[in-house]
Amino acid sequence: MTLHPEKLACITGAAQSEVGRPSSRTALQLTADACLAAIADAGLEVSDIDGIACYPGKSAEGGGIAPVSPSEAAAVLGIDPDWILASAEGFSHMAPIFNAITAIACGLARHVVVFRSVAQATARMASRSSTLMSGSRNRVEGNNAWTVPFNALSPINTFALYAQAYFEKYGANEEQLGMIAVNNRRNAAHNENAVYRKPLSLEDYLASRVISTPLRLFDCDSHIDGSTAIVVSHKDAAKDLKNPPLHIESMGMGVGGLWVGRYEGDFTSMPAAHKCGQMLWSRTDLKPADMDCAQIYDGFSIHVWMWMEALGLVPPGEACRFVEGGQRIALDGELPLNTGGGQLSAGRFHGYGHIHEATVQLWNRGGGRQVADAKTCIISNGGYGYGAMILRRD
């Protein structure tokens, strides 16, 4: 019998700090805000928490992308962990969650708080220049050496290649792609923690400035300051807590070659994300049609199309037509998509906003953005490495 460790774990609490552009609170304060609120949301005390993990750890590089280490957070929260992890590697930003699941399944921890904190808005106040061009070294090393010398100074240039190839192969157009941003903003209107809530029409989208063809300003996610935290618990320890446990029905991952500059496929799909999708569906009896809503990674809008196809939610080449007009992805549509505004409108939490939003929907906390009777949610995460989960409520 195949062991599915995720079936031994549940999400029992979730919270976000305030989200600012910038916030007046430090990244460590925001981290404590989110973690303490998530622990309280689960109905737990800090002393119940025996594990802590985050993506990606702490680094001075990257303009506020990695401002807090799990050791710092543990010290500030007063947690004395039996298990701790920072992970920037592997299956995208979900690595700490999957590793927390493993630790829980192995008996190393019962209740793990997993957080993602960012201080990129504050960092942008100090310098608006590309972080790839800053730093002490005159020369660029490692993976970035393949792109930066050609003045591809933002990941948008890489994902613009995907968008262009997809447009040409499948005859997609900017009105179709614009529906990702428009739908996200429509949902963000109901999310008090979203950074952009003003209505955005397709006309507004088409009038926005082009950054890297065919991608525009509103195809990009946004720098923020903030923290998101979830509590992952052993299912036996989740039974009598405050919230109905959210079962981790399955998880999937794919690494691929983008972290090392090795590109696969024809730039119209993320092949390693397809592998992630295959793993995800191989671990559950649920099917794509069983999903009540979807929180799909949108570092750039084009990620959503490639992820929808990678996860088998639509056939290859069909995501562009599925989102056209926006009805099928609306809150009352076939597959409500990015119901909290996604990263385009709610800010760059590297997928943790998507995970948080899944908990909002499954715990019926969505208010004006609530999907009726949502019991299942598929979540995907990452542009360079890939993770996905299905959460389910009884």
Added chain:
Amino acid sequence: MSEAKPPARKLPALEPDTAFFWTSGADGVLRIQRCGDCGTWQHPPFPRCSSCGSEAVAPEPVSGKGRIASYTINREPWVPGLEVPFLYAAVELAEQKELYVFTNLLAPIDAARVDMPVSVTFEQHEDVWLPMFRPDETGGAA
């Protein structure tokens, strides 16, 4: 307060596995790492062949011809002094399917097309020869 003007391009460090690639253009020839045992080309270069595991990997000249796999017109001036717009592209080299290099396409800004045949040219900065690509009027067949 004025900041020092950044260089027009931030150049790649010449690292042990990659130096040959960045200096290859000194004699006008593009080189890509190839496995001496199974013949697979691989880029970026690694200390061993990702197909067969052999360590008999070494730079080998390529035709310098290929096709545009995809491209983008970058319009955003990411740093002061960056001249925009410019073309950024993924080129699939003629030698092998999905053997990609990233580059600037030296062509009129509206001329790029997916599948356009291209050939290499080099732009020297200090000890680095950046492989750039131009539309290939001969049709691009290797």
